[in-house]
Amino acid sequence: xxxxxxxxxxxxxxxxxxxxxxxxxxxxxxxxxxxxxxxxxxxxxxxxxxxxxxxxxxxxxxxxxxxxxxxxxxxxxxxxxxxxxxxxxxxxxxxxxxxxxxxxxxxxxxxxxxxxxxxxxxxxx
Numbered sequence: 368x369x370x371x372x373x374x375x376x377x378x379x380x381x382x383x384x385x386x387x388x389x390x391x392x393x394x395x396x397x398x399x400x401x402x403x404x405x406x407x408x409x410x411x412x413x414x415x416x417x418x419x420x421x422x423x424x425x426x427x428x429x430x431x432x433x434x435x436x437x438x439x440x441x442x443x444x445x446x447x448x449x450x451x452x453x454x455x456x457x458x459x460x461x462x463x464x465x466x467x468x469x470x471x472x473x474x475x476x477x478x479x480x481x482x483x484x485x486x487x488x489x490x491x492x
Contacts, residue, residue: 371459379455386448389474393441401434429488440477447473 451470458464 371462375459375464376456379452379459382455383448383452386451386470387445390441390444390448393444394438397434397437397439397441399434400437401431403430403434405431433484433488437481444470444474 447470451468455464455468
């Protein structure tokens with residue numbers, strides 16, 4: 368068993384905080400997306416354009432659901448980041464660090480999927 372260097376613990380904390388920033392970013396983006404259609408609907412109501420209002424109502428359902436999903440995924444990401452942080456900390460304390468973690472791969476896959484969905488959303492709405 369090797370003694371862990373304090374730099375390793377500090378690096379683990381920095382990594383954890385980076386994951387927390389990423390999860391906050393996802394939650395903020397989800398919140399903005401969820402509220403965007405509501406704002407569009409309110410503007411169309413004040414302008415008195417009923418066809419815009421109907422379109423805004425359709426968009427609100429999609430934007431709202433997708434935005435809420437992003438907020439939930441951001442919250443789950445924060446939870447997974449904490450679990451990963453604790454696991455890494457325990458491994459460092461034992462001197463048995465194993466760097467194989469699925470969180471970066473899962474996040475990358477989700478961000479790519481998110482990008483594809485947003486491009487399709489923008490193209491077809």
